[in-house]
Amino acid sequence: MTTIRDLFGGAIVSHIPPTFIDVSDIREIADNQEVFADVNSDESIVIEILQYVNEPSNEDAVRYHFASLAHDNDAEDFNTIQQITELTALEVPKLPSDTPKYLLVGQQQISKFDERDPSARNLVTILMALFRFPNIQTDIVITCNIPVILGATSSSRLVTQEGDVNEGYEEFRKILTSFDIKDWGLFNA
Structure with a gap:
């Protein structure tokens, strides 16, 4: 099932999996x-509009x-x-070529809610896409966080399950192929 959602007041649209809720409804x-x-x-x-970072290369920026x-x-x-890896126009077809x-594919060990016990850290696979727009001094970063191993004392163990990286990557691919900037005026604000 494909769910296209308005982002940033409709200036951007993208697939967001149907089981994902908008966190701004909560906090x-x-x-x-x-x-x-x-x-x-x-x-x-997480989809973020950030200040363009001046790094020697695009790989350094990611x-x-x-x-x-x-x-x-x-x-x-x-x-x-x-x-x-560099993404192709086929993988992100709605952005200028x-x-x-x-x-970037990576992993981090992350504690939720400032849990300090090292055994509370969850191993999280990070899928991160970076789109760079030097002409408007903007980087757009899309991050998908998939906990693959929950820490032995993590509070997450009480309420959730470990994620499936293959399924997460497939959903992330759908986000990238559907990501479309409808109103470039968003970046002039």
Whole structure:
């Protein structure tokens, strides 16, 4: 089932899996983010409009965003990048063909709710897409977080199950192929 949802007031549209709820219905979310969480697992999808980072290469830029996520997740000591690949126009067909587009696959160990016990850390596979728009000084980062091993003392164990990376990747692929910027005026705000 394909579910196309309005993002950023309809300026962007994309597939979001039907089991994912809009987190802004539960808590406040920053204006530059759209956040969705799966009702059946701890999987989440975050779409962010960020300031363009000036790195020597586009691959360095996606590494920068992954490191920033590791910092935000308190996972600097528990993160690895497994691969970085350039996405093709077939994989992201609705963006201008000259848009630099990258996919990073990595893992981080993340605790929820500031749980400090090391055995509370969940091993999370991170799928991260980076779309770069130097002419408008904007990076768009789409992140899918898939917990693949729940920590022995993680509070997640009480309410959820471990995610399926293959299924998560398939949904992520649908997000990328449907991602469409309908109103470029969004970036002039």
